Amino acid sequence: MAIDEAITLKKMEVFLAFMTLNNMARVSESLGQSTVSVHRALHSLEEALRCPLFKHEGRNLIPLQTAYTFAEYAKRIVDECEEGVRKVRDAGGFNAPRLKMGALYSLTLRCIPQLVIGLKLRKPELDIDLTMGSNRELLQSLVDGQLDAIVVGLHGENENNGLVSVPLFYDDIFLAAPVGSPYAGNNHIDLQDFRAEKFVTLSDGFATTEDFHHCFELAGFIPNIAMRVQDIFSLINLISGGIGYSLLPGRVGEFSSRIELIPLEERYASRQQITLLLPKNRERDPNLLALAAECRMYGRRDNGKDGFL
CATH class of the missing domain: 1.10.10.10 (Winged helix-like DNA-binding domain superfamily/Winged helix DNA-binding domain)
Known part of the structure; x- marks a missing residue:
């Protein structure tokens, strides 16, 4: 009937x-x-x-x-x-009581804690699950719907029309050396002086790995890579232990007092844009609106600073 x-x-x-x-x-x-x-x-x-x-x-x-x-x-x-x-x-994750957020390991010292604290002040009832990973892993999880939003490093503008981007800050790339290395105290580093040196780096898929290869493309040679690792903390320990040098973003400097970050010469300049990415079809989700607003405030606070927040 x-x-x-x-x-x-x-x-x-x-x-x-x-x-x-x-x-x-x-x-x-x-x-x-x-x-x-x-x-x-x-x-x-x-x-x-x-x-x-x-x-x-x-x-x-x-x-x-x-x-x-x-x-x-x-x-x-x-x-x-x-x-x-x-x-x-x-x-669909729309205004759910839990937000699934992804971020780079290197953002866990200041950036992510400040964003989480600000978001909890805006929405005290919201629970947050934080997943750490590489750019590639986080982007795939976002596209697959396993994460609601991610904070990653981009090189240039977001080219995915299905994602909304909110820039937070820029971060320059430096030479990372153990404290007391022969290059300590240099104002700038010429990568040509490192043809015979050994390097350690992150595995493929990380934003910092892209910067690493980009800088050496500008230098015109392939570096001698002694080891690749899966996380920034292991990489810092290898550098401080004298296993090899690396190229890292400035925000990493505060992770350890046993490494020194030295600026590269201008011709090797490279930088990351730390950016929030979220699905365009969910940009009106109240939880994601609150996170985007907090990221915009973070970006305004960081304006004019060195990008280490």
């Missing part, structure tokens, strides 16, 4: 409110509708059902047994619809 198009969820909500309150004026007040609108909705529902739901006693409407029967099913319908809407929104 086809359901009459006049039987709507909104009319069911009005009907259920009346069955609970048994007073037209109180239903009108609770729903923010006029008593005329409430009466019209109840009358329209009766007509669509082709069955009386109420009897009149003076100016009062008295529910019939049919009304109590319909109320039982109407409540299930409204409850199921509300639950369906909630689950769909949760599945």
